[in-house]
Amino acid sequence: MKVLIDTNVVLDLLLEREPFVETAVAVFEQIERVNLDGYIAATTITNIFYIIRKTEGREVALAAIHRLLIGLRFCAVDRQTVKTALSLGLKDFEDSIQLACATLHQLDGIVTRDHQDFSGSKLPIYSPTELLNQL
Secondary structure, eight states: OOEEEEEEHHHHTTTOOOOOOOOOOOHHHHTTTTEEEEEHHHHHHHHHHHHHHHHHHHHHHHHHHHHHTTTEEEOOOHHHHHHHHHHHHOOOOOHHHHHHHHHHHTEEEEEOOOGGGTTTTTSOOOOOOHHHHOO
């Protein structure tokens, strides 16, 4: 199964945000065991770096990015991705980019804690728990 991991789930893992860290860890363990192909949008990297740098500092942010390079695949964000994102009609542009990436890369779904952010998606939207139950 190939899924795009929403930024909030990645941050749950990296920042150990309670009460969500446990299921985020379980999702990433499935990626490490090669039971799941995990993808993120290329723009997610810069968003994560920015957020972690603000709260934890540059060195912690860099270490987090290095950690993501292990096991995750990246969806390029190019002109076609942006054009597709603009046509989706989601409220949040970042979510539109993620959905466009998942759609264009023919992924099987998106893993997020915020189902409503992807309302209207033709792809299945899973919470981390729902995804783990699917595996």
